[in-house]
Amino acid sequence: MKKKVIFFYLFFFFIISLQSLENNILATVNDNSITLIDLQNEISFINFINKENKKNENILTEEILKSLIERKIKEIETNNYNFKIRDDEINNKIFYFSKTNNTTEFKIGNFFKSKSISESYLKNIIITEIKWEKLVFDIYKEKINRIILEAKNQMDSEANKNELNQKEKKLEILVSSLMDSHFHKIKRNYIIKIL
Numbered sequence: 001m002k003k004k005v006i007f008f009y010l011f012f013f014f015i016i017s018l019q020s021l022e023n024n025i026l027a028t029v030n031d032n033s034i035t036l037i038d039l040q041n042e043i044s045f046i047n048f049i050n051k052e053n054k055k056n057e058n059i060l061t062e063e064i065l066k067s068l069i070e071r072k073i074k075e076i077e078t079n080n081y082n083f084k085i086r087d088d089e090i091n092n093k094i095f096y097f098s099k100t101n102n103t104t105e106f107k108i109g110n111f112f113k114s115k116s117i118s119e120s121y122l123k124n125i126i127i128t129e130i131k132w133e134k135l136v137f138d139i140y141k142e143k144i145n146r147i148i149l150e151a152k153n154q155m156d157s158e159a160n161k162n163e164l165n166q167k168e169k170k171l172e173i174l175v176s177s178l179m180d181s182h183f184h185k186i187k188r189n190y191i192i193k194i195l
Contacts, residue, residue: 023037041117044111108122140178
């Protein structure tokens with residue numbers, strides 16, 4: 001009887017230690033953890049997308065961890081606001097993501113099932129990005145609206161489509177730049193530890 005009890009405890013501790021090894025914490029952002037499983041899921045997803053794009057890129061674990069940390073900061077930051085996101089916004093972004101990455105939503109869903117990754121994985125990434133875009137737009141809306149109005153006035157006076165496309169691209173770059181600069185500004189408010 002004693003041997004069975006000892007065996008049970010040893011087996012129990014062995015299982016617990018295996019589980020803790022499988023999901024080590026790699027980094028924290030404030031009190032939020034990024035685990036080995038998070039990293040493995042992201043690497044698998046990136047490899048899947050790159051395979052679908054017929055790319056043979058080496059993915060650096062350090063870069064992916066940095067990306068996960070940035071996403072976690074955006075997630076925390078945007079959760080402080082009550083943004084309403086419509087289903088069609090999410091579905092449009094998923095469709096656009098699928099199209100630009102040479103895949104389909106069906107293939108992505110099958111990939112998630114085959115890797116035992118939550119099917120809402122991509123949806124959660126997209127929701128965080130939509131919220132982030134809305135946050136930055138809300139913060140810088142006067143500046144963005146002024147630039148859009150100036151660009152529109154220039155576009156209306158110019159008939160050349162090539163110049164119109166260049167102005168739109170400059171506007172996209174500006175908005176992207178605002179998002180990046182705001183991110184780096186708020187990043188200082190977070191305690192990031194890579195373990």
